[in-house]
Amino acid sequence: MVRLGKRLFYQVIMNTKKRFLFLVLFVSVLLACKKKTSDKSIHFFSELIPGSKYHQENGTWWGYNQQKIVRFQNRVFMAVVENENLDLGLPNAGNPSMVYLYAKTGDQSWSKGVGFPTSRPVNLLMDSEGCLHVFVFEPTENSPTENGSLGKLKHYWLPNAHLGDLFSFQSETVVDHSPGQSETVNIRIGASIAGNDWMYISFGLNQDVKVYSKHVHGQNWNEEQAGTNLGNSYYYPFVATKNNEPCLLAIQDDYVGPGLPAIYFKNKFFSRSNGLWTEQTITDLSTHPLTSSRNKLVDNCELVSDENQEIYGIYQTMLNPNNSWMSTFYQIKFNPNQTTETKAIPLEVDDINRIRIFPYQGELFYFCISYNHLYVKRGLNGTLTEINLPQFQSGNYLYLANSTNGTSHQESYIDLLLLNGNAADYPFAKNYYVRIPKTELLKL
Numbered sequence: 298m299v300r301l302g303k304r305l306f307y308q309v310i311m312n313t314k315k316r317f318l319f320l321v322l323f324v325s326v327l328l329a330c331k332k333k334t335s336d337k338s339i340h341f342f343s344e345l346i347p348g349s350k351y352h353q354e355n356g357t358w359w360g361y362n363q364q365k366i367v368r369f370q371n372r373v374f375m376a377v378v379e380n381e382n383l384d385l386g387l388p389n390a391g392n393p394s395m396v397y398l399y400a401k402t403g404d405q406s407w408s409k410g411v412g413f414p415t416s417r418p419v420n421l422l423m424d425s426e427g428c429l430h431v432f433v434f435e436p437t438e439n440s441p442t443e444n445g446s447l448g449k450l451k452h453y454w455l456p457n458a459h460l461g462d463l464f465s466f467q468s469e470t471v472v473d474h475s476p477g478q479s480e481t482v483n484i485r486i487g488a489s490i491a492g493n494d495w496m497y498i499s500f501g502l503n504q505d506v507k508v509y510s511k512h513v514h515g516q517n518w519n520e521e522q523a524g525t526n527l528g529n530s531y532y533y534p535f536v537a538t539k540n541n542e543p544c545l546l547a548i549q550d551d552y553v554g555p556g557l558p559a560i561y562f563k564n565k566f567f568s569r570s571n572g573l574w575t576e577q578t579i580t581d582l583s584t585h586p587l588t589s590s591r592n593k594l595v596d597n598c599e600l601v602s603d604e605n606q607e608i609y610g611i612y613q614t615m616l617n618p619n620n621s622w623m624s625t626f627y628q629i630k631f632n633p634n635q636t637t638e639t640k641a642i643p644l645e646v647d648d649i650n651r652i653r654i655f656p657y658q659g660e661l662f663y664f665c666i667s668y669n670h671l672y673v674k675r676g677l678n679g680t681l682t683e684i685n686l687p688q689f690q691s692g693n694y695l696y697l698a699n700s701t702n703g704t705s706h707q708e709s710y711i712d713l714l715l716l717n718g719n720a721a722d723y724p725f726a727k728n729y730y731v732r733i734p735k736t737e738l739l740k741l
Contacts, residue, residue, distance in 0.1 A: 335680040339673070339737035343686050346407065347377045347399070348717065348728040354387065354444060355380050355394050357728070358694045358716035360418045361651070362487045362533045362597070364702035366714045366730075367423040369459045373401045373698065373712050374429055375730070376419050379412070388416040388445035389436045390476070396433060398455075398463050401730070410463020413453060416445025420488035422496055423703035424513045427459025432498060434484050437474045449474040450482045450498070454513075471498065471509055471518050485550070489536035489543065490703040497543040499523065501532040501550070506567060508543060523567040524576045531565055535600035537701050539608050544568040544631070546579075546600040546610045558592040564612055566631060577635060580612060591621055598626070601699060603656035604706050611642070611652050626652050628677065645681050646670075650693045655711055655738075656700075662738050664713065666695045671715065671731075675741035682741055690727045691719040710734055 349356040357365075357378045366375045380394040388394050393414035399407045413419075416436040423429055436448040450472040457465055472482040483500040490496050490513075498509045506523040523545055524531070532550035536543060549563040562583040567576045582594040599611040608631040617623040626642040626649065642652065648667045655662045665672040665681060669689050672681040692715035698704040704712075711733045717726035 335682040335741070337680075337682050337741060339682065339684070339733065339740055341684060341734075341737070342404075342732040343729055346375070346714075346728050346730045348726055349378050349380050350724045351380050351383050352718075352720040352723040352726070354383060355415070355417050356716075356718075356723075357418055358692075358718040360485065360533075361694060362485070362535045363418060363696075364420045364422060364488050365418065365696040365716075366698045366712050367421050367429070367702045368698045368704045368708050368710065368712050369423050369427045369429075370708070371403050372459065372461065373730075373732075374421055374423070374458065375399050375407075375714060376421060376431065378415065378418050386441050387443065389438050389440065389443050390448075391439045392441075393436055393445075396431075398429070398431065400458070400461060400463055402461060407730075408461075408463065411455075411466060413451070416448060417484045420486060420498075421702060422488055422490040424490060424494050424496075425492075425703075426456075426494075426513075428513065429455045429458035430490070430496060430513070431455070432471070432486060432488055434482070434486065438476055446484050447474060447478075447480060448482070448484075450486065450509075483532060485532040485534075487534040487536040487545065489538055489701050491538040491541040491543075492700075493541045495538075495541060497536055497538065499534040499536050499543070499545055499547075501530055501534065501547060504528060504530055506531055506534065506545065506547060508545070508569075510543065521569075521574070523569070523574050524565070527565070527576075529563060533597065534567075535597055535610070537600045537602050537608060539568070539602055539606050539631075542569045544600070544608060546597050546612075548595070548597050561593040561595055562588060564595055564597055566610070566629075566637075568631070570633075575635060577637075579610075579629060579637065580614070582614070582616075585616070587616060587618070591615070593621075598651050599654050601654050601656065601701050603661070604659070609654055609656075609661065611654060613651075622650075623647060624649065628654075640677060642677060646672075651695055653695055653697050655697060656706075657735055657738055660738075662741075664695060664697065666693050666715070668693055668719075671695075673738070673741065675738065679741060684731065684733075686715070686729060686731070688727065689715075689729070690717060690722055692717040692726075692728055694718045708735075711738075 395412040397412040398410040420432040531547035534547040545567040613624040630638040698712040713731040715729040
């Protein structure tokens with residue numbers, strides 16, 4: 298056994314203590330720098346689901362303002378665009394893609410139903426009787442150089458969907474289009490259904506914003522203008538209802554020339570009350586210094602009503618001078634007197650791409666998605682809790698079943714679709730269905 302002198306022994310002890318203190322300090326700094334998320338966990342079910350072969354033109358992921366998943370009691374419905382037809386060229390009347398309906402009953406496997414010709418993904422609405430409504434953009438041009446953006450808006454409804462029948466349907470044309478005509482309906486369609494079973498369909502057309510409405514048992518569609526001669530094009534409308542009247546949140550989407558990216562600097566809110574439409578600008582960044590180097594500074598994420606018919610929206614700004622993808626998110630509460638309450642949404646991580654709101658028992662829950670992570674938080678000041686999906690790839694487009702698309706507030710589950718929007722992952726992109734018991738939210 299080797300003996301150490303007192304001085305040497307003391308030096309060894311002191312050096313060891315210094316190293317230990319340094320290590321503690323170093324680890325503390327690392328922990329302080331690491332952005333924390335909650336260590337809580339919630340129970341959920343997830344599985345891989347079918348998806349499109351190709352990302353471009355009309356993949357199922359496209360159309361962030363659309364309604365893509367709905368629930369009625371023990372059945373959940375979604376739609377998948379099969380776009381293998383792109384092997385033969387762009388989608389058009391002679392070469393359409395096909396969108397197929399899917400239903401999942403309880404814990405059973407998804408069953409595939411009827412398909413409709415389309416050139417873009419579709420909107421799904423569920424009425425109070427369990428009838429599934431499908432709004433499809435069908436191409437009408439035959440030119441091989443047309444990319445499927447000219448067409449008509451079709452409405453299909455399946456009265457016995459709630460019984461599991463995905464093949465018996467009826468149909469009508471909401472907005473028609475004939476080959477060679479100018480555009481009559483834009484592909485960026487939003488939809489919602491009110492508690493009284495009135496359906497609302499909206500899209501921007503040039504510098505107007507159009508709304509079509511009809512009761513589920515009505516005969517004719519009513520056409521309205523939410524806004525006209527707006528000075529800019531406002532597309533991708535998120536549609537919701539307040540006290541059975543429609544409201545929209547739309548983004549500027551100005552075409553500036555062939556091959557050039559469209560401009561997104563402004564967003565507007567449109568609402569109807571007692572038959573009269575009003576509009577208000579929420580954000581206008583058209584004079585921001587970054588407009589000289591970027592085409593996109595603002596975008597919309599959400600518009601939803603809670604159980605008390607309060608309307609909430611989410612938009613994001615991309616104003617980080619070094620990273621064009623980095624976003625700051627804001628929640629807006631829209632008041633009846635045309636005033637708004639805007640609050641920044643605090644986040645512990647800085648790579649969130651999109652946020653959705655889910656109202657439950659008087660509270661707001663936020664589902665946040667990044668490139669390869671899914672989180673949920675309770676309230677604006679809640680902490681992010683990760684929902685760990687196995688082999689989650691990059692499905693960064695998130696869709697929820699909620700009252701906006703006719704899913705009842707009384708349902709016991711939250712249903713989510715995570716649809717892969719990363720072109721590099723195709724043709725082997727992974728898409729997910731996620732089901733969460735609502736009671737799990739109260740654990741956060």
